[in-house]
Amino acid sequence: MKPISEIQMLLLPEAQSLPAELENFPRFRYMGSKFRLLPWIHATLSEIGFDSAADVFSGSGVVSYLLKTMGKQVHSNDSLAFPSVLTTATVANSATRLSPNDLNYLLESKASAPQERFIRDTFEGIFYTPEELSSLDDLWSGIRQLDSPFKRAVALAALLRSAIKRQPRGLFTVSDPSRYQDGRRDLQLSVREHFIEQVEIYNAAVFSNGKRNVSTSGDVFNVKPGSDLVYMDPPYVPMADDNCYIKRYHFLEGLACYWEGKEMMMNTKVRKIAKTFTPFAYRHTAVEAFDQLFRHFADSIQVLSYSSNAYPDLETLRSLMGRYKKSVEVLEKEHRYHFGTHAAAKRNVVQEYLIIGS
């Protein structure tokens, strides 16, 4: 019997008919991912009439991909670079796959120039073995030579997912590579073995929905308004320091662009990238940021994902959105978030909200 897929599991409790293509989305472990809320988000969006949508804090890209499977014209955006690689490969890309020749070419590539051995030189003793670090450099040197931007995005997305799968807890805060060797398959495969699998997975995720979809990387306030609907899932004011995206995923952010233009903090144990400011993550700037956000997209139908353990509270947000939208409706759902390792697992039950302004 074919094992039941993660997406089919999602269907069980709610018996929603999610679009079939969604099964092909390469799930990416990402803090705050709405993967488990997709049936609810899909059911909610299905009730709204719209042709184009912007997912302006795209993260893992799963909501953008959902919108694409729903036949919408999608603009996907995130201030980090690696989420935009993921959505370039899966959302903006409607036809380009890596051929067996492309894959062979990448697997045979060797980093030769000193500037192509940056990862091995910079991260020695951190996260991966020297051989694995060299594999990342070698694959990158081949990716650089690929002639099409979509091919590069598919290859880089495969490399990013290989790197996160090979990292014990899927985050890059701890430097000791031997700490969590618990025999899991993902930790036993080499980066190259993962890469071969991931190329196949990302190739399978490519499809056309007949629309011209785009992916950008930049601040939300640089996204040109104009989509019929805007889906907003901003970061929350963090409860703990490691809620910061760049702290958890700095290695992926660097890997997405070979650390070009990134300010590295060489005095940190794990060679972090400097944090960039976002007004959504601080108590003293969050309220003003939400006001500006709703004003910026005043002409679109607004759908905001939010939760009961976040700041500011629901009533504040409802009234802020009410300044720009005639009707504001709140949908609610209980949700259990899983953070961290088994031992340190903090299971938080929160109310999830979809705040809809029209």
Ligand SMILES: C[S@@+](CC[C@H](N)C(=O)[O-])C[C@H]1O[C@@H](n2cnc3c(N)ncnc32)[C@H](O)[C@@H]1O
């Ligand atoms: C809660 S996550 C989004 C999760 C996503 N909906 C998913 O299902 O995977 C918030 C995202 O907002 C991004 N972000 C933070 N500040 C931003 C800003 N000012 N402009 C655009 N994106 C921003 C972060 O990089 C992060 O990926």
